[in-house]
Amino acid sequence: MKLLAFETATEACSVAVYVDGEVRERFEIAPRRHAELALPWAEQLLAEAGLARSQLDGVALSRGPGAFTGVRLAIAIAQGIALALDRPLLPVSTLAVLAAQVPPPAVLAGEGGCDVGAPHAILAAIDARMGEIYTGTFVRQGDGLQATTDETVIAPAEYRLPGDAVGWIGVGTGFAAGEGVLATSLQARFARIDAHALPHAADLAHLAVDAWHRGEAIAPERVEPAYLRNNVALTLEEQKALRARS
Numbered sequence: 001m002k003l004l005a006f007e008t009a010t011e012a013c014s015v016a017v018y019v020d021g022e023v024r025e026r027f028e029i030a031p032r033r034h035a036e037l038a039l040p041w042a043e044q045l046l047a048e049a050g051l052a053r054s055q056l057d058g059v060a061l062s063r064g065p066g067a068f069t070g071v072r073l074a075i076a077i078a079q080g081i082a083l084a085l086d087r088p089l090l091p092v093s094t095l096a097v098l099a100a101q102v103p104p105p106a107v108l109a110g111e112g113g114c115d116v117g118a119p120h121a122i123l124a125a126i127d128a129r130m131g132e133i134y135t136g137t138f139v140r141q142g143d144g145l146q147a148t149t150d151e152t153v154i155a156p157a158e159y160r161l162p163g164d165a166v167g168w169i170g171v172g173t174g175f176a177a178g179e180g181v182l183a184t185s186l187q188a189r190f191a192r193i194d195a196h197a198l199p200h201a202a203d204l205a206h207l208a209v210d211a212w213h214r215g216e217a218i219a220p221e222r223v224e225p226a227y228l229r230n231n232v233a234l235t236l237e238e239q240k241a242l243r244a245r246s
Contacts (some may be wrong), residue, residue, distance in 0.1 A: 127224040
């Protein structure tokens with residue numbers, strides 16, 4: 001299978017080419033440069049893989065939640081390529097892409113302190129700005145990743161972890177948002193937290209392949225972004241309230 005994957009929903013820009021199990025990726029933390037980098041990287045990666053666009057089976061994209069501009073960019077690029085080639089799209093949750101960084105249980109067990117057979121509960125959190133975070137919970141068992149709650153946008157101090165289990169794994173910039181409120185409040189229930197993790201297109205590509213095998217590819221015109229909130233800017237009153245809390 002051959003896929004091109006675009007991950008531009010955060011401050012990191014990432015593009016990957018997946019060819020029959022092998023992944024090539026470009027990744028850079030490059031705020032406001034995504035539009036400049038994404039397509040040239042895609043062409044470079046296709047050339048390195050010896051692949052023409054016409055040989056692609058589909059195009060994967062990170063559908064959000066994340067930065068509005070970045071989410072729209074990934075959709076526009078992926079949709080344009082897919083329409084030109086008459087290929088399907090594979091939209092994947094940005095939070096799932098982030099959670100996919102957590103290694104399978106067997107790998108973490110080799111690093112010590114984790115049960116090789118136990119599924120791992122993961123909280124992925126992205127800084128949504130404006131005093132909020134995007135969150136989603138997942139469970140990983142073996143190589144599989146499954147969402148266990150709906151994605152939300154919420155103030156870090158208001159977030160409540162489901163259940164009462166411990167040993168969670170946290171990933172994403174949401175753990176550092178608001179002076180690390182989320183990490184501090186939930187620290188006792190986490191085995192590890194990576195507050196600097198950003199989503200990678202390589203992980204997106206692997207999740208997209210899984211989605212393909214589940215029959216989840218869609219026509220390009222059917223793609224929908226996952227914004228989770230409609231407003232991109234705070235009102236003056238909301239800005240004052242946010243400053244008063246900080």
